[in-house]
Amino acid sequence: MEYYGLISAKVGVAAKQVAATVALLGENATIPFIARYRKEKTGSLDEVQIAAIADEYHRYLEIEDRKATILKTIDEQGKLTDELKARIEKSWDLTELEDIYLPYKPHRKTRADVAREQGYEPLAEAIFSQKSPIAQIIQNSKFKIRKRPCKVREILLLSGSAKMNKREIACVESLHTQLY
Secondary structure, X not given: OHHHHHHHHHHOOOHHHHHHHHHHHHOOOOHHHHHHHOHHHHOOOOHHHHHHHHHHHHHHHHHHHHHHHHHHHHHHHOOOOHHHHHHHHHOOOHHHHHHHHHHHOOOOOOHHHHHHHXXXXXXXXXXXXXXXXXXXXXHHOOOOOXXXXXXXXXXXXXXXXXOOOHHHHHHHHHHHHHHO
């Protein structure tokens, strides 16, 4: 395997010893058993070296799984290029993989995102600009309700913080309910 050479360089043993140790670990042999009774296969590795090989092997397996997940996610988005795929496959550092993946990582959808998708962002901006009375803003608005009645609290979420008190919110909600 490709990472046997990486493990061998990191632990300081031959790649052949890494391959033999990994094979024995794959047969569910314990570290003490390998160190005591399989010295001929591992080239007399001690328990510390075998444990280091096992740890590195499991770390590289986790990196391989993460690579597969990242490639699948980016491919589903339709943004996977040959260059990006090669860069991901070449990387054996988890931090580097996450840095590559960061721009493509899907983000959680908030209630404000849902309100934006339904077209309420201009109404929220108009309410927060406070250039005209709230009743006029709502009456003059050209906002159509697409999927369900607008909740003013969701509109207020678009700004990141509600700058209105509860009474003003209730007023806007009642006016909006009367209009729609």
